[in-house]
Amino acid sequence: MKSLKTLLEEQAYRPAPDERPSVTVDIVLFTISEGELKLLLIKRRDEPFKAMWAIPGGFVRKGETLDQAALRELREETNVSGVYLEQLYTFGDPERDPRTWVITVAYFALVNSVNLQIKAETDAIDASWHSINNLPTLAFDHRKIVDYAVWRLRNKLEYTTVGFQLLPEKFTLTELQRVYEIILDKTLDKRNFRKKILSLSILKELNETKMDGIHRPAKLYTFVEKL
Amino acid sequence: MKSLKTLLEEQAYRPAPDERPSVTVDIVLFTISEGELKLLLIKRRDEPFKAMWAIPGGFVRKGETLDQAALRELREETNVSGVYLEQLYTFGDPERDPRTWVITVAYFALVNSVNLQIKAETDAIDASWHSINNLPTLAFDHRKIVDYAVWRLRNKLEYTTVGFQLLPEKFTLTELQRVYEIILDKTLDKRNFRKKILSLSILKELNETKMDGIHRPAKLYTFVEKL
DNA sequence: CCAAAAGTGTTAGTGATACACCCATGT
């Protein structure tokens, strides 16, 4: 048994167990399909907000990092893996969960449409992709989280290379341009786009072309970090 | 007493109290004085890392938001108020506290040197300012947090107006330039700096000058959001 | 030879950088 001294020190050191919040991770998982930016939503099975749409997430477990928790939840709830993951913001409004005190560390994640296929096969009923232009009402403060994630994605697209995470390993420049256009929600000039992307020296031109059949074959490129 | 059903539902819904982490906020508080970028450190009174330097922080309490917790801790531990505050990142490595499971939401904060004076008077022994070029060994993973905060501050300086938070309400362009130079750790061209800052239309020229005595008086400006 | 997407250069404008001298004040 612990000594009184130890107990008092611990008391001073950290709050009593029932004065601690629960901590969750919630993930805004984006993909591009059918020419739209979409995100994955789960239909809740439990209270609160039972039967309402929510972004995937769950409690952080003892012994795991936050990133690990986010990846685990994605795998468990949606069978998606191989994603790009990045911490977004931590939401701690005491009212955000109507029942109890839950602080959530929000993430945003990106998958390409190939991995998306895998997902759609294995998990059909409770999880589905929704266009960001047509979202249902979301549980908790998830709408706020989603809006922030979209804002961050748009920003990061301009000064980082996250965009590549939404494409398969090999892609054409037109496909890449479409990713940018869909996320930024505006058309881009083909020549200027190519000039800018190629000037970054982060693409390797492959000796392959995409034969989509009817048109002129397009060169395939692959993403190479810091050439 | 709660029914069995309720208990089971809650069990499913959230982890048992002793399976929850503690959650803290930790704040990297910057100021500029003596021509250097400094941050506030506290000498720890308790284990773990007793007597070691750490950034101010403490447990989030039930009923308060994370921002509120950060402001409260700053007030309690350092008597500083009126700061610019911004959430930085959440650190959740299960090993980051050697004793127990503590997740911390890190913030960075900025105060101008006027408020700094107030602080130094009221709190002398346990808290002091340290140049980021000469930091002692820090408790926990605080060094990592500090490094990240410095990186973020440098970045944000380039595309936001956070720099003004480190100056009093009225300031000269040279003083503003010094803030940028100290944080970015490089000299800037006076004419180009003025041209750029003034082109942003976020400064109002006052009909006052700073009479520092011996030299030509400098015009005073004040910061106006979105003119 | 037609339809459709791939691919390619030049010009104009805007913002960033480099650089040197006169001005106003107190002593």
Add this chain to the structure above:
DNA sequence: ACATGGGTGTATCACTAACACTTTTGG
């Protein structure tokens, strides 16, 4: 009159934005 920091303009360079035609393929 001098020492010191305050204040100002111009030329070059790099990046962004606007814009239209030729090429390659399958049918």
